[in-house]
Amino acid sequence: MGLALEKDYVDYFSHNSHEFQDELLNEAVNVRDKINDILLVGNIDLLNNAHKLVMYVLSGKETELEKFSNEEGVSWASHSLTLSFKLEWVQSIRRTLWKYLQQFEEEREENASHEDFFNLEKQVNDRIDQFLNGFFLSYSNYKDELIYAQQALVEDLSVPIIPITPKVCVLPLIGKMEMYRSNRIEEKVLMEIGKLRIETLVMDLSGIAQMETEVIEHLMKIIDGTNMMGCECVITGLRPEIVRKITRIGLTFEGKAETKATLQQALEDYLV
Incomplete structure (x- = not known):
C-alpha cells in the first residue's frame, strides 16, 4: 500500500x-x-x-x-x-x-x-x-x-587421503590433533575406505608433535574401524614423546596396525 x-x-x-x-x-x-x-x-x-x-x-x-x-x-x-x-x-x-x-x-x-x-x-x-x-x-x-x-574446505584439506596405488592410500597428518579433528579424520577415513575400496591405509604421524590421551584412544578406535572394513592400517613417523605416552597408558598397536619408522620405508615396502 x-x-x-x-x-x-x-x-x-x-x-x-x-x-x-x-x-x-x-x-x-x-x-x-x-x-x-x-x-x-x-x-x-x-x-x-x-x-x-x-x-x-x-x-x-x-x-x-x-x-x-x-x-x-x-x-x-x-x-x-x-x-x-x-x-x-x-x-x-x-x-x-x-x-x-x-x-x-x-x-x-x-x-x-x-x-x-x-x-x-x-x-x-x-x-x-x-x-x-x-x-x-x-x-x-x-x-x-x-x-x-x-x-x-579447510576440514577436507586437513584430512588429505592420497591414493598411491588403486589399493594403497596415504594419510599424512600435520599440526595439532584434538578431538574435533580426530572425529573428522574418523568420518573421512571410513567414508573413503568404503568409496575407494582401500586395502592399505598408511597414516603418517611425523607431523604431529603432541597428542592428548583421549586423542590417542580415539586413534586406536579409528584403526579398529579401518580393520573392521577390511583395510590394513600402517602407522609411520611416530615421535618418541607420543610413543612414551602410548605405552604409559597401556596401549599398543600390536594386532591392530603395522608400524614403520618413516613414510618412505612404508612406501618402499608397499610399492615394490
Missing part, C-alpha cells in the same frame, strides 16, 4: 532528484568520498540505489523493496564492503528524505493533519527499517554460508 499522496510524493522527488542527490551528499560526509571506490570495487552505484530506495519507500512497493534489500546485502557481503558505511548511508537517505517531505508539505496549499503526519512517519520509517533488516539478514546469511563453505 502506498502513501496517501503517493503520486504527488513520487512526482515531487522525480522533479527534484538532482537537488535531493546534492543534499544527500552533503548529509553523508563520511560516505561521500567512498562512492567512487565502492562503484569500482563492487559495481554498486550508491546514488542510483538511493533514488531506487526512496521510490520504493514512497510508492509502497514492499515486495520490490524486500528483493532490493536482499540483493544489496549479498552484493555488499560478496565484496566485503563495510557495514558502517552502509548504515550511515541509509540513515543519511532517511534524514534527507524527511527534509524533502517537510519541504513538500510546506509548499502544499493544504496542511496535513496530525494524523496524516504520524501515518506518514510510520510508513516511511517502517519501510526504511524493513530495508535495513532485509539487508543485514541477507548480508549475515551470505557471510555465514561463506564461512561454512570455507570451514568445510
Whole structure:
C-alpha cells in the first residue's frame, strides 16, 4: 500500500532528484568520498540505489523493496564492503528524505493533519527499517554460508587421503590433533575406505608433535574401524614423546596396525 499522496510524493522527488542527490551528499560526509571506490570495487552505484530506495519507500512497493534489500546485502557481503558505511548511508537517505517531505508539505496549499503526519512517519520509517533488516539478514546469511563453505574446505584439506596405488592410500597428518579433528579424520577415513575400496591405509604421524590421551584412544578406535572394513592400517613417523605416552597408558598397536619408522620405508615396502 502506498502513501496517501503517493503520486504527488513520487512526482515531487522525480522533479527534484538532482537537488535531493546534492543534499544527500552533503548529509553523508563520511560516505561521500567512498562512492567512487565502492562503484569500482563492487559495481554498486550508491546514488542510483538511493533514488531506487526512496521510490520504493514512497510508492509502497514492499515486495520490490524486500528483493532490493536482499540483493544489496549479498552484493555488499560478496565484496566485503563495510557495514558502517552502509548504515550511515541509509540513515543519511532517511534524514534527507524527511527534509524533502517537510519541504513538500510546506509548499502544499493544504496542511496535513496530525494524523496524516504520524501515518506518514510510520510508513516511511517502517519501510526504511524493513530495508535495513532485509539487508543485514541477507548480508549475515551470505557471510555465514561463506564461512561454512570455507570451514568445510579447510576440514577436507586437513584430512588429505592420497591414493598411491588403486589399493594403497596415504594419510599424512600435520599440526595439532584434538578431538574435533580426530572425529573428522574418523568420518573421512571410513567414508573413503568404503568409496575407494582401500586395502592399505598408511597414516603418517611425523607431523604431529603432541597428542592428548583421549586423542590417542580415539586413534586406536579409528584403526579398529579401518580393520573392521577390511583395510590394513600402517602407522609411520611416530615421535618418541607420543610413543612414551602410548605405552604409559597401556596401549599398543600390536594386532591392530603395522608400524614403520618413516613414510618412505612404508612406501618402499608397499610399492615394490
